[in-house]
Amino acid sequence: MLRPTLLAAIVIRMLDAFKVYEYVYAITRGGPGESTETIQYHIYRVGFLYYRLGEASAMAYVLIAVILVLVVTLFYSLRRA
Amino acid sequence: MRKFYRELPPLALLLVALVVVIFPYVWTLLTSLKPEAAINRPLDWNFTPTLAHWQRVLLESNIPLQVRNSALVGLFTVGIALLLGAPAAYAFSRFRAGGSSLRFIILAAQMLPPAVLIVPFFLIMYNLKLLDSIWAVVATHLTFALPLVTWFLIGFLDDVPRDLEEQAMIDGCTQWQAFYKVILPTIRPGLGAAALFAFILSWNDLFYALLVTGKESATLPVGIAGFWTFRGIEMGQMSAAIILAILPVTIASFFVQKYLVRGLGGGALKG
Numbered sequence: 456m457l458r459p460t461l462l463a464a465i466v467i468r469m470l471d472a473f474k475v476y477e478y479v480y481a482i483t484r485g486g487p488g489e490s491t492e493t494i495q496y497h498i499y500r501v502g503f504l505y506y507r508l509g510e511a512s513a514m515a516y517v518l519i520a521v522i523l524v525l526v527v528t529l530f531y532s533l534r535r536a
Numbered sequence: 537m538r539k540f541y542r543e544l545p546p547l548a549l550l551l552v553a554l555v556v557v558i559f560p561y562v563w564t565l566l567t568s569l570k571p572e573a574a575i576n577r578p579l580d581w582n583f584t585p586t587l588a589h590w591q592r593v594l595l596e597s598n599i600p601l602q603v604r605n606s607a608l609v610g611l612f613t614v615g616i617a618l619l620l621g622a623p624a625a626y627a628f629s630r631f632r633a634g635g636s637s638l639r640f641i642i643l644a645a646q647m648l649p650p651a652v653l654i655v656p657f658f659l660i661m662y663n664l665k666l667l668d669s670i671w672a673v674v675a676t677h678l679t680f681a682l683p684l685v686t687w688f689l690i691g692f693l694d695d696v697p698r699d700l701e702e703q704a705m706i707d708g709c710t711q712w713q714a715f716y717k718v719i720l721p722t723i724r725p726g727l728g729a730a731a732l733f734a735f736i737l738s739w740n741d742l743f744y745a746l747l748v749t750g751k752e753s754a755t756l757p758v759g760i761a762g763f764w765t766f767r768g769i770e771m772g773q774m775s776a777a778i779i780l781a782i783l784p785v786t787i788a789s790f791f792v793q794k795y796l797v798r799g800l801g802g803g804a805l806k807g
Contacts, residue, residue, distance in 0.1 A: 467647075474649045477742045480761065495651040495743070502655055503747055515652045522652070526644045533640070 459535035466529040473522065494518055561782070568775035575771045589772035598751075599777050602759035605670065606781075609745075609755055610738045612674045614731045617681040622727070625689030626715055630698070639690055646683035650743040653679060661748055668750035676744035681734040688733065692726030693719070736785050756781050 476495040479485060485492045485500060492500065494514070502511025567575055568590065574583035593599050627633040634641075653676070661672045696719060704714040720727070742757040749758060760781060763774035 470647045476651070477757075480742065480746075495649055498651040498654070499743070499747070503658075508655055508659070512655045515655060518649060519652050522648065526647065530637075530640045530644075 459532040462532040564775045564778050589776045593773050593776040602754050602756045606756040609673045610735045613677040613681045613738045614735050617685040621685035624686045628690050629693035642683045646680050668752050670753050672748045677738045685730045688730035692723045
């Protein structure tokens with residue numbers, strides 16, 4: 456599909472986008488209600504503010520699954536590049 | 537003269553980029569010097585500068601303690617990461633440990649979002665009674681610092697020819713002595729760059745530090761976030777603390793920039 460290097464760059468930036476927490480915490484704290492939350496901020500809020508650690512763990516597990524798909528794509532494209 | 541006109545569009549673009557990048561720093565510096573009334577007028581240059589915010593941040597708040605905590609956490613993280621990461625990188629580079637896939641799995645460990653690991657870390661630290669200590673933060677920072685340092689050093693170690701340690705062993709060293717006395721001094725700039733990069737990441741981390749520290753062991757990002765009080769955001773003091781946090785990292789980055797490109801290539805770049 457895309458050239459492997461370009462694919463690697465895109466996947467690396469997508470992985471970085473999943474890690475966005477500081478910006479949400481500093482600017483809107485999740486926004487009006489929950490509208491500007493990222494997944495990491497949501498795990499933080501559910502796990503440590505509402506203290507539902509089980510639910511937060513489940514969310515983290517789903518996040519791992521998504522990250523795994525991206526990481527496998529990344530390694531495939533790094534091998535090809 | 538014509539050459540000047542041809543170079544004008546790239547120069548203009550560079551100028552715009554420079555302004556966009558420098559503007560937040562200049563704005564923060566100005567905000568830390570403005571009296572409170574002037575902070576609400578961001579583009580107003582006509583104000584009498586005041587040192588009250590800097591005085592309150594440096595003398596009357598917890599920021600110096602937090603700077604000390606951040607420095608200690610960074611130091612321990614980098615120290616342990618180098619101690620464990622350099623031999624690991626040597627094993628990956630020289631002995632092909634783990635075949636061709638383990639080094640990529642280590643890279644994946646560094647790309648993991650912190651939220652994935654924070655719940656087990658929190659519970660473990662709680663049960664070990666380590667919650668409000670430096671070591672909790674060091675342990676959590678090692679989850680991204682150690683893979684990063686290892687990945688960096690694999691790249692640098694691949695550039696070192698194998699003859700170097702073979703000659704050392706012919707001269708009578710054991711394998712370990714060859715590593716410690718010959719190879720490590722050769723990659724000293726790589727060690728320095730990896731250490732600095734890991735220190736910068738540890739210094740900037742907010743997520744782990746926020747959830748695993750308390751009042752005693754808070755690090756600098758936690759302190760900066762703490763200026764968002766129930767009375768409102770204390771912009772002047774926050775800006776002063778931000779400048780304090782940016783300064784060491786900016787100065788350190790200047791020294792390491794040319795190694796960052798080389799290290800991130802993972803050994804793919806030659807020369």
